Amino acid sequence: MRAEPVTILHVEDDDVDAMAIERGFRRLALAPPIVRAKDGYEALEILRGTHAGQRLHQPFVVLLDWSLPRMGGGELLARMRADRELRTAVVFVLTTSRDPADRLAAYELNVAGYLVKSDRTEELLPALAMIAQYGRVVELP
């Protein structure tokens, strides 16, 4: 078990949705470091360490919104899985889509979990608590 919280790379284009995650963790009295990427391109730069401003330290997990502009969540995930360095990253998908096709596509790219966003913050909390716990308990690559 790890004492310090694991870093979360949150790939999300909507600021309000991003804020909801932050506030959710705060409600749980958790404060994992969160690195925010607003789209897939930014996320790749951060993951590869080529981003100008943001640094991402191990260990981390990725919290990925499935519907992103320009490069969709599925496409980002596929690129990560094709990249030798990024292939083993732990990814949770957080999305509004209930579409079984999307869910299947995500698991076929080896996500650790597929979570459906709901409209109410309360319903988000168990998911966030789980992610934080995951980061503490599980041995990450």
Added chain:
Amino acid sequence: MDASETSAGRYASIVQASPDAIASMDDRGRIVVWNPRAEHTFGWSRDEVVGCVFHEILVPADSWPIYDSQRGSARRAANDSSALSWFPLVMRRKDRGEIDLEVALSAFGEPDPAGWTAFMRVPRDPRQETELFRLAVEASPAGIVLTDEDGCITLVNAHVERALGWRRSELIGQPIEVLVPERARERHTTERTSYASHPERRPMGAHRILLARRKDGSECAVEIGLNPIVTARGTRVLAVLVDLSERQRAASQAERTQRELDRANLDLDQFAYIASHDLRAPLRAISSLAGWIVEDLGAATPPSVASHVTRLKARIGRMERLIDGLLQFARANRPGDDIARVDSAELTRNAVALLAPRDGLKTVIDDTMPSLEASGVRLEQVLRNLLDNAYKHHDGKDGHVVVGCQERPNCFEFFVADDGPGIPIEHHERIFQPFQTLRPRDEVEGSGLGLALVRKILESHGGRIWLDRSTGRGTTFRFTWPKPDASGSRG
């Protein structure tokens, strides 16, 4: 027994039984013998004509010249039955109508005729029958072509001239292949030859689209039926052509319309998806932000701000329901794609469970609720919306809603009846219009589209909905759901 008497009796019975009309006259033309066939042909009974002059009652003025001339011939050929010949004559019946007959006259007695006999029959002149045939062929709304064993055209009718642009004089004597597009001629000739060895009544080229060639070279889609006709002059083939171009036009129009419909439905689906996704996202954000305002202000939230935020959230909720309602409404006239045998009682139970009415409201599902062939999704939508309406508007602590059905020959007539406040008659039509609520918006949560949606679904399935016209408390909605055979093509 006297031999002459027997033979006279026999001859008499022969005349009586003859299928030809027979009249015999004395030397002055007065009718002496009139057989039953003559009675039938002319309408005069024997008693009425005996003693009357034959040509006065039976030969109209126009026919007199022929009759007179034939009588002269008969007189000259008197007693020589081999000279008997039939001639056509127009005669007159009792009802003064004229009738075409064939007549043979015979005179007997010498030196001057002691009497005459007229044999009369309905003509079997092949010339007249051919004339009838020709008229029927000319008037036919289908094209008719007659060809001989070598495939040469011997007859065409007016329809062929019109549809294919040929004059018949240009076609008669020509090989039938002149009406066949050039690329198909060889095949046609081969098939025609094999048909001639086994002619039978059948359609030509089943499963193929046949094309006939017009004079101007253009082609016309046709259906052809072949009929062999054996005549004294050899086997003819009667071909009946039906012009398919009208049918083809209608079919391609239908195809075009279907494609447009498919495109429109696709557009609608896209619109629905975009609306659902992209309208809801900002709404969610607004709702979250409103909540966070209050959270962040915490204890320092002025009561008015808190109350504003509550109303804000309520309005947002209404907007979300509105979006859902609009989307359902937009897609309501698409038939449900889940047509199957459904248990309407179970659909009702599901709807009740989903709506979860408050404790005091009891719902009774009558055992008249049938199993039927229908789209479960659509029927459930209708039942659910009507139940929702009943629950929302009930004003009492306790209430009853009854759901039942009456089977009719062509449809099922369902009803949803409640004992709530009732709907005044003057509003019976308005309530089915979108956004027409009878109570203030804040008191009743709803999109305002429920009944409009129900009506749209029902009408697009061939059903209808109405209210029982009753005054006082209670509301009963009745709606019909057609049975599959009644509404033609479904599913």
